[in-house]
Amino acid sequence: MRLSNAIWPIVILTALVLSGCGAAATTGSGPASPQSSQGTAGPPYPGSTVSGFQAVDLTWISAQQGWALGTAAGCAGQRCATVLETTDGGLHWTTVADLHDCLLEAAPVGCPAGVPQVSQLRFANADTGYAYAADGGPYSLTTNGGLSWQVQSGRQASAVKVGYGTAIRISFSHAGCPGPCDWSIDRAPLGQNSWQPIYTPPATFNHGQVVLLRQGPSDIYAAFLGNLAGGAAGQEAAQLVVSTNGGSSWVTRPDPCVTASPRYGAADFAAAPAGLLVVLCRTAGGARAGIEVSTNAGASFGPLEPLPRLREGVYSEIAAASSQSIVVAAPGVELLVSSSGGRHWQVAAAPKTRPSASTPTSTFLGFESPLIGRWVGPPNTLWTTTDGGLTWTARKF
Numbered sequence: 001m002r003l004s005n006a007i008w009p010i011v012i013l014t015a016l017v018l019s020g021c022g023a024a025a026t027t028g029s030g031p032a033s034p035q036s037s038q039g040t041a042g043p044p045y046p047g048s049t050v051s052g053f054q055a056v057d058l059t060w061i062s063a064q065q066g067w068a069l070g071t072a073a074g075c076a077g078q079r080c081a082t083v084l085e086t087t088d089g090g091l092h093w094t095t096v097a098d099l100h101d102c103l104l105e106a107a108p109v110g111c112p113a114g115v116p117q118v119s120q121l122r123f124a125n126a127d128t129g130y131a132y133a134a135d136g137g138p139y140s141l142t143t144n145g146g147l148s149w150q151v152q153s154g155r156q157a158s159a160v161k162v163g164y165g166t167a168i169r170i171s172f173s174h175a176g177c178p179g180p181c182d183w184s185i186d187r188a189p190l191g192q193n194s195w196q197p198i199y200t201p202p203a204t205f206n207h208g209q210v211v212l213l214r215q216g217p218s219d220i221y222a223a224f225l226g227n228l229a230g231g232a233a234g235q236e237a238a239q240l241v242v243s244t245n246g247g248s249s250w251v252t253r254p255d256p257c258v259t260a261s262p263r264y265g266a267a268d269f270a271a272a273p274a275g276l277l278v279v280l281c282r283t284a285g286g287a288r289a290g291i292e293v294s295t296n297a298g299a300s301f302g303p304l305e306p307l308p309r310l311r312e313g314v315y316s317e318i319a320a321a322s323s324q325s326i327v328v329a330a331p332g333v334e335l336l337v338s339s340s341g342g343r344h345w346q347v348a349a350a351p352k353t354r355p356s357a358s359t360p361t362s363t364f365l366g367f368e369s370p371l372i373g374r375w376v377g378p379p380n381t382l383w384t385t386t387d388g389g390l391t392w393t394a395r396k397f
Helices: none
Strands: 035-037 052-058 067-071 081-088 093-099 120-123 129-132 140-142 148-151 156-163 167-174 182-190 196-199 209-215 219-225 238-243 249-254 266-270 277-281 289-294 317-320 326-330 334-338 346-349 365-369 371-377 381-385 391-397
Touching: 052 120, 067 120, 093 129, 120 156, 120 219, 129 156, 140 249, 140 266, 167 209, 196 238, 209 266, 219 266, 266 317, 277 317, 289 326
Parallel strands: none
Antiparallel strands: 035 148, 052 067, 067 081, 081 093, 120 129, 129 140, 140 148, 156 167, 167 182, 182 196, 209 219, 219 238, 238 249, 266 277, 277 289, 317 326, 326 334, 334 346, 365 371, 371 381, 381 391
């Protein structure tokens, strides 16, 4: 599951202007009303090529077809976001669109004032996709595979999940999150901006970061994460809401990590079939981390299983192929795999390139099926498993 580690300022998107990049390059390795933009004849900035591409998010509709959001080399003056597509499982990538937006995850000190932001990408099928910033702002919608986009009016989106003919989002209506935030969980038909609220969290859910998961047609998980950057005691606790009937009813669950000592809080969640929900627990500041496993949709969790100490970086991503096969990543540092439900761990991937000031604090880690999964780490490299996480192979974008 992909999640930002740092708490960024909430900046309202004034526009999300997306433009195609003219001839496609291939590599082997809230406004008041909707706006749209078409591709220009040439690159929108010098050196706009796929070479040197660094990804911060992936989205897949099958084991073979997916899209990557990131930056291409040569973006001078401000961050520029690029969307790539693959139809062969990541062996080759083609530029779909170059964006004039600031890629939030690639800007550790924040985006320049007035520059639109984007950090997440979700496609439901070969035509319909959503682009948005995890810190909120108007989202953009494409219905032609990313060739053109429209900025949508209405509430700001912090998370979007798609599938089974619908899109579900976590939204709020104003700047100033974290708290107080008027959070809402909404649903709309795919490709439409006709959102209807299906759950309104209590006003106490004032956290600034969220995780939204869908598993099958029925299970929906929404986590409102606490402050793991070393705030006051109690601020690290997350709040979790769960629906097992497609959003018709909801139950509130406490942060499963806070029962552990010292001060742990939930840093990320991941879901798999049959009610499997796993959580990455971390202490304030990130010195210690572990995982817990639920097999009943979060009603209860097993004991905290500790993770090995890191010499650098922090664990921020978790994914699960089953209750036994679990992977955890520290972006740009290493990927760990457990085939015993977290009781034992081994290093599955350790990139040679070490993190730098421009290394995104979180990228992408997830499974498309019980066997096929992907990790972006470091940002210029796609790691793939075809055996449920036991072994991983690397290929540069």
